[in-house]
Amino acid sequence: MMEAALLDAESSAAALPAGTRREPRMPQRRRDQAFLDAFDATGMVYDCFWHADGRRVLLVGPPPVNLVADYYLARFTALPSGNAVTRRFHSSLSVMITELIDVPTGSTAIAIRFGRETIELPIRANLSAQLAGARILFGMNRNNDLRWIGEWARFHQRLHGTDTIVLYDNGSTDYAVEAVVETLRAVPGLAHVAVPVWRQPFGRTDTAVRLNPYWAHFPQIASMSAVLRRYGAQATGILNADIDELVAPPDGRSIYAVASGLRHGLAVFRGRWIEAVPLTDAAADHRGYGVSLTDAKRARSRPNKWALDPRRGWVANLKVHPYWHWIAGRPMFSKITPDGAHYWHFRGINTNWKRSSDPVPRELLAPDADLAAAFARAAS
Known part of the structure; x- marks a missing residue:
């Protein structure tokens, strides 16, 4: 019996800069400690990968909630070229996709300038073509x-x-x-x-x-x-x-x-x-x-x-x-x-x-x- 092939599952994740935290909706309302302990207040990106079209890069992560202005001030750069790339945010209640447009072919990472910190994320492969018809x-x-x-x-x-x-x-x-x-x-x-x-x-x-x-x-x-x-x-x-x-x-x-x-x-x-x-x-x-x-x-x-x-x-x-x-x-x-x-x-x-x-x-x-x-x- 042939074993199933193992797909690339490496993800590119990043946390918010130290001192920057996501707040819950309606933060003035009281929550118990169990909710606060399980709440992701510090995650910025969970994965970074090529779009299926090979021209864009997508960052998937939690919603900004109270950090909308911080995300709009962030700057995104393709590496190794150093080219600045345009971003669009697609946010909902529980998730946000950041779309990076016209990323140069051959780019290997995205540098994110967020506040005073710069974070580099490797760009992971898109496997949609490999899984066409799956x-x-x-x-x-x-x-x-x-x-x-x-x-x-x-x-x-x-x-x-x-x-x-x-x-x-x-x-x-x-x-x-x-x-x-x-x-x-x-x-x-x-x-x-x-x-x-x-x-x-x-x-x-x-x-x-x-x-x-x-x-x-x-x-x-x-x-x-x-x-x-x-x-x-x-x-x-x-x-x-x-x-x-x-x-x-x-x-x-x-x-x-x-x-x-x-x-x-x-x-x-x-x-x-x-x-x-x-x-x-x-x-x-x-x-x-x-x-x-x-x-x-x-x-x-x-x-x-x-x-x-x-x-x-x-x-x-x-x-x-x-x-x-x-x-x-x-x-x-x-x-x-x-x-x-x-x-x-x-x-x-x-x-x-x-x-x-x-x-x-x-x-x-x-x-x-x-x-x-x-x-x-x-x-x-």
């Missing part, structure tokens, strides 16, 4: 059980034809990143694997604001723009699913093909909770769980997930920013839920943070026949 699955990982990661990858490869996985590692401590790489490369049918390491603070839900309280999860949201722009600009499809989520094949079809068949190339779908009730004492991965609440309303996992055909013209606009559960800047009326499209959301997976605190009475549960059938198909 079916990409991506997510972010921190200390998830390697068996769960392996089953997540196998399921989507077998039922959807996933051939490329980009799994960002947010500073796992239970194992080395090489263990994640080996787990993914061993999955039959995968052609390419990338495991970029982003150690920036992950962020927490902001209870001080009501509108979009998940806004401060900067690394995860920014990684979505990096996947789209650095790896997937010419892919057949991109699918976002966390390790505790398995996407159902609508009527047996690949979700990538379903999305490509839609007018705007965007499929969105909700989920169904699979309860943290193991089928056997030896439950080791997703296949060890398989029951959901008989009450369909209570069993529903409401957040949307999505699959996208990135080759559509509207996606090229850098004001389009993928998020966890939606895509900012998408065209009106582009959000379509195809018949049969949904995902299974496993409470007993993903370091158990979604595990219910109270045991669910057995009489309220029933086997999920669709999930069992999907597992059987994936094993055939």
Whole structure:
């Protein structure tokens, strides 16, 4: 069996100059220490890479928030030529793309003059041409059980034809990143694997604001723009699913093909909770769980997930920013839920943070026949 090829996953990151800090939205409101500890107040750039057109360079990072004036005063220079380059900012609530225009061919780094400091960032390669036509699955990982990661990858490869996985590692401590790489490369049918390491603070839900309280999860949201722009600009499809989520094949079809068949190339779908009730004492991965609440309303996992055909013209606009559960800047009326499209959301997976605190009475549960059938198909 051929192992999947390992893609270049090196990133170029930079912190804000000493003494410069990003503040939360509405900074006058009180936050608990847990939020402040997890908030990325010092990150400036998470990655720097060529645009797929080979003429521009993109910097992906957190939003400026209170630092808008500082970013506009920053100066960007291509190295080794020393040519000053024009910049445009494309910012949303949780991420900003800095677009550098007409960067000279052969440039190897970008120098950023920010305040009194100058920071140099190597320009990383764009892999979109190498991955033209790929079916990409991506997510972010921190200390998830390697068996769960392996089953997540196998399921989507077998039922959807996933051939490329980009799994960002947010500073796992239970194992080395090489263990994640080996787990993914061993999955039959995968052609390419990338495991970029982003150690920036992950962020927490902001209870001080009501509108979009998940806004401060900067690394995860920014990684979505990096996947789209650095790896997937010419892919057949991109699918976002966390390790505790398995996407159902609508009527047996690949979700990538379903999305490509839609007018705007965007499929969105909700989920169904699979309860943290193991089928056997030896439950080791997703296949060890398989029951959901008989009450369909209570069993529903409401957040949307999505699959996208990135080759559509509207996606090229850098004001389009993928998020966890939606895509900012998408065209009106582009959000379509195809018949049969949904995902299974496993409470007993993903370091158990979604595990219910109270045991669910057995009489309220029933086997999920669709999930069992999907597992059987994936094993055939």
